Amino acid sequence: MKEFTLIDTFFKEKGYQRKDVMLGIGDDCALTQVPQGQWLATTTDTLVEGVHFLPDSPARAVAHKAMAVNLSDLAAMGADPCWINLSLSLPNADEAWLGEFSAGLRELCEYYSVQLIGGDTVRGPLSITITAQGFVPENQALTRKGARPGDFVFVTGTLGDAGLGLDLLLGKANLSGKDRQFAIDRHRFPTPRVSTGAMLRRIAHACIDISDGLLADLGHILKQSHCGATLDLDKLPLSAAMQSLNDREKALEYALSAGDDYELLFTVSEEQKGNLDTVLANYNLKATCIGQLNGQAGKLDLRLHGEAYSFQGQGYQHF
Amino acid sequence: MKEFTLIDTFFKEKGYQRKDVMLGIGDDCALTQVPQGQWLATTTDTLVEGVHFLPDSPARAVAHKAMAVNLSDLAAMGADPCWINLSLSLPNADEAWLGEFSAGLRELCEYYSVQLIGGDTVRGPLSITITAQGFVPENQALTRKGARPGDFVFVTGTLGDAGLGLDLLLGKANLSGKDRQFAIDRHRFPTPRVSTGAMLRRIAHACIDISDGLLADLGHILKQSHCGATLDLDKLPLSAAMQSLNDREKALEYALSAGDDYELLFTVSEEQKGNLDTVLANYNLKATCIGQLNGQAGKLDLRLHGEAYSFQGQGYQHF
Numbered sequence: 001m002k003e004f005t006l007i008d009t010f011f012k013e014k015g016y017q018r019k020d021v022m023l024g025i026g027d028d029c030a031l032t033q034v035p036q037g038q039w040l041a042t043t044t045d046t047l048v049e050g051v052h053f054l055p056d057s058p059a060r061a062v063a064h065k066a067m068a069v070n071l072s073d074l075a076a077m078g079a080d081p082c083w084i085n086l087s088l089s090l091p092n093a094d095e096a097w098l099g100e101f102s103a104g105l106r107e108l109c110e111y112y113s114v115q116l117i118g119g120d121t122v123r124g125p126l127s128i129t130i131t132a133q134g135f136v137p138e139n140q141a142l143t144r145k146g147a148r149p150g151d152f153v154f155v156t157g158t159l160g161d162a163g164l165g166l167d168l169l170l171g172k173a174n175l176s177g178k179d180r181q182f183a184i185d186r187h188r189f190p191t192p193r194v195s196t197g198a199m200l201r202r203i204a205h206a207c208i209d210i211s212d213g214l215l216a217d218l219g220h221i222l223k224q225s226h227c228g229a230t231l232d233l234d235k236l237p238l239s240a241a242m243q244s245l246n247d248r249e250k251a252l253e254y255a256l257s258a259g260d261d262y263e264l265l266f267t268v269s270e271e272q273k274g275n276l277d278t279v280l281a282n283y284n285l286k287a288t289c290i291g292q293l294n295g296q297a298g299k300l301d302l303r304l305h306g307e308a309y310s311f312q313g314q315g316y317q318h319f
Numbered sequence: 320m321k322e323f324t325l326i327d328t329f330f331k332e333k334g335y336q337r338k339d340v341m342l343g344i345g346d347d348c349a350l351t352q353v354p355q356g357q358w359l360a361t362t363t364d365t366l367v368e369g370v371h372f373l374p375d376s377p378a379r380a381v382a383h384k385a386m387a388v389n390l391s392d393l394a395a396m397g398a399d400p401c402w403i404n405l406s407l408s409l410p411n412a413d414e415a416w417l418g419e420f421s422a423g424l425r426e427l428c429e430y431y432s433v434q435l436i437g438g439d440t441v442r443g444p445l446s447i448t449i450t451a452q453g454f455v456p457e458n459q460a461l462t463r464k465g466a467r468p469g470d471f472v473f474v475t476g477t478l479g480d481a482g483l484g485l486d487l488l489l490g491k492a493n494l495s496g497k498d499r500q501f502a503i504d505r506h507r508f509p510t511p512r513v514s515t516g517a518m519l520r521r522i523a524h525a526c527i528d529i530s531d532g533l534l535a536d537l538g539h540i541l542k543q544s545h546c547g548a549t550l551d552l553d554k555l556p557l558s559a560a561m562q563s564l565n566d567r568e569k570a571l572e573y574a575l576s577a578g579d580d581y582e583l584l585f586t587v588s589e590e591q592k593g594n595l596d597t598v599l600a601n602y603n604l605k606a607t608c609i610g611q612l613n614g615q616a617g618k619l620d621l622r623l624h625g626e627a628y629s630f631q632g633q634g635y636q637h638f
Contacts, residue, residue: 022358026543027463028395028527029360031455034353039341041348042436044404044450048443076347085363087406087448117361124367124446129406129439131363131450136350143346208347224345 003121010098011086011116015106018082018115030117032083038135041079045069049126054169059097061188062128063104068190069211070132071112072262075197076209078142079134081112086119087129112194140201142266147206147225149295151267154276154287156193158239159214160251161186163258179241186239190262196285200266203276207266213257215300215311217265225267228296233304237288252304256311267293322440329417330405330435334425337401337434349436351402357454360398364388368445373488378416380507381447382423387509388530389451390431391581394516395528397461398453400431405438406448431513459520461585466525466544468614470586473595473606475512477558478533479570480505482577498560505558509581515604519585522595526585532576534619534630536584544586547615552623556607571623575630586612 012025023031034040047066049055067084074081086105090098109116114132165187167173168180175183193209200207206225210217214236222229236255245251266287268276280287302309331344342350353359366385368374386403393400405424409417428435433451484506486492487499494502512528519526525544529536533555541548555574564570585606587595599606621628 023460023462028392029362029398029453029460031358031360031396031460033358036355039350039352040359041350042402042404043348044406044438044448046406046408046439046441046443046448048408048441051442073347077350079348083361085361085450087363087365087450089365089367089446119363120365120448122365122367123370124365125444127408127443127446129363129365129448131404131406134348141342141348141350143342145346 006093006098006121010102014102016109016113016115018113020082021115021117024115024117030083032117035135037138039138039141041074041077041134041136041141042131043070043073044129044131045073046127046129057188059100060104063101064108064189066128066130067105067108068192068262070130071108071192071194072190072209072211074132074134075192075194076142076207076264077134077136078140078197078201078207079136080198081114081132081134081194083115083117083133084109085131086116088119088121089124089127090121091123091126137201142197142200142204142207144206144208144221145224147221147227147267147293148269149227149293151205151269151293152273152289153218153229153231153265153267153291153293154289155210155214155237155263155265156196156285156287157261157263158237158242159210159261159263160242160254160258161239162190162260163254164242166260175241175244179244182239182241187260190260192262193264195283196264196287199279199283199285200264203272203279204266204268207264210259210261210263210265212259214265215256218300221265221267222298222300226297227293228299229291229293230301230303231291233302233309235288235290325412325417325440329421333421335428335432335434337432339401340434340436343434343436351436354454356457358457358460360393360396360453360455360460361450362389362392363448363450364392365446365448376507378419379423382420383427383508385447385449386424386427387511387581389449390427390511390513391509391528391530393451393453394511394513395461395526395583396453396455397459397516397520397526398455399517400433400451400453400513402434402436402452403428404450405435407438407440408443408446409440410442410445456520461516461519461523461526463525463527463540464543466540466546466586466612467588468546468612470524470588470612471592471608472537472548472550472584472586472610472612473608474529474533474556474582474584475515475604475606476580476582477556477561478529478580478582479561479573479577480558481509481579482573483561485579494560494563498563501558501560506579509579511581512583514602515583515606518598518602518604519583522591522598523585523587526583529578529580529582529584531578533584534575537619540584540586541617541619545616546612547618548610548612549620549622550610552621552628554607554609
């Protein structure tokens with residue numbers, strides 16, 4: 001199958017079409033329009049087979065994850081997603097795989113009103129690079145450097161499930177039934193917290209998505225905001241699957257250091273805490289307060305049952 | 320070396336900085352601003368070792384080519400380059416290689432006033448994906464579908480050199496001295512025709528860059544513009560290196576079907592031909608008229624010494 005036939009068959013003029021796309025797939029470039037008063041948020045993530053997903057992962061899960069990790073970065077910035085570019089490196093043009101992959105991609109594009117505007121397909125080891133863009137009103141983006149001492153630390157969803165799901169697939173953990181399926185789904189089909197991110201624009205001081213693990217990603221906020229933090233580990237939101245693990249220490253380790261959850265970690269001042277509760281309730285969203293920031297730059301105190309807790313693990317290492 | 324150290328050492332806050340970048344490398348997303356009255360042009364190209372460049376190619380050449388192929392797509396659209404995102408898949412964090420690669424990237428960023436605003440570094444087989452963006456005034460972009468019967472067909476530079484250069488490196492062609500070096504440099508360090516592209520905005524009807532070979536890329540214009548063309552092969556611009564080949568037939572084959580030249584192929588109406596000549600002269604740019612379009616959709620006539628010329632080759636096949 002030629003590159004152009006492949007693109008026409010699986011990607012061109014398929015899926016969600018936006019009015020701000022003046023020219024989509026099929027020319028040297030796509031042409032798009034950014035509304036006045038909006039900044040453009042841009043992120044790029046690459047997934048490599050055998051590194052970021054297991055060999056022989058279902059194509060639909062690979063597409064979902066490639067989209068979700070990028071949408072999650074937009075969410076962490078408080079941006080509304082608009083366009084993606086896809087670069088697909090494939091060992092061969094496997095039509096069944098491409099059919100599933102493109103369907104998975106389309107599904108998330110439809111759901112989040114995102115248009116695929118271009119990309120590249122090349123022959124090579126299986127890997128997917130997506131560059132995603134979104135709009136955020138001028139000066140309202142959520143950065144890592146806006147946190148202040150006294151802010152409360154929140155996370156969306158539950159922590160560590162994706163890491164548990166991966167270990168289940170690798171035979172390094174043991175669960176069955178619904179709990180097992182839940183954790184594996186969290187690993188394969190993470191939910192980018194797009195609506196929560198947009199809602200946080202006028203409320204949060206700082207925000208990041210948890211891709212490398214809670215402590216590693218909190219570390220980025222602490223470093224860039226020159227703050228310290230105390231976390232109350234009793235408050236970490238754990239799923240029923242996680243709680244069903246017999247090993248409580250191991251569950252804490254997943255929650256603190258496993259990557260790939262794509263929950264949002266954000267900080268909110270005392271004054272905005274009431275607003276946050278109202279908005280979360282109105283939109284039926286959930287976030288849990290797990291600690292508070294202080295002025296001791298870079299210092300992280302973990303407390304369990306009211307006592308200091310020592311943790312030696314670290315987040316995902318890329319090299 | 321950790322991913323973050325790698326990014327800080329080789330990419331963050333290095334090289335050209337633009338005022339329309341509100342936030343660059345180091346957060347979940349970059350934040351940028353598009354000027355009013357401008358559309359955003361976006362393109363993505365991936366280069367895989369062993370597919371798009373030879374194993375053990377100099378890192379500086381790999382960086383140059385990864386940038387040039389993307390800038391060339393912007394040029395073909397008539398867009399002024401502004402930002403790039405880089406995804407780098409590396410088997411290991413080789414600091415010498417990264418030093419050369421990042422220097423090569425910075426060189427082109429400086430020259431074309433482009434800022435690296437983000438990206439991803441992952442462990443995997445060597446491959447580089449760049450998403451490049453540029454500005455083009457509303458409704459002035461050069462597309463593939465704007466050509467009309469009667470338009471004259473032009474190309475910039477000389478044709479086929481990059482293909483010849485590749486064959487020299489592979490031992491499939493034989494040249495020595497300056498001619499050899501010229502062709503190899505054209506393969507390794509193609510020049511994106513950025514200023515020519517911008518200059519063509521008010522002059523050309525259609526434009527494409529030659530990445531898959533003259534005939535393959537002309538084919539895209541003919542198909543999308545519903546035109547045919549007659550090309551006068553005596554007029555194809557050939558470099559001194561190409562002319563020094565003893566095999567005239569082989570030289571024509573390179574010029575017609577070898578890819579990777581990244582020259583611009585564009586069409587201009589009879590009325591605009593005078594304007595084109597003036598502007599080319601003013602800016603000291605060069606383009607050669609090689610034929611004319613007609614209304615016979617999809618029909619391509621090649622003429623050599625006034626007679627029909629039959630050519631069986633085809634452009635680069637991606638799969």
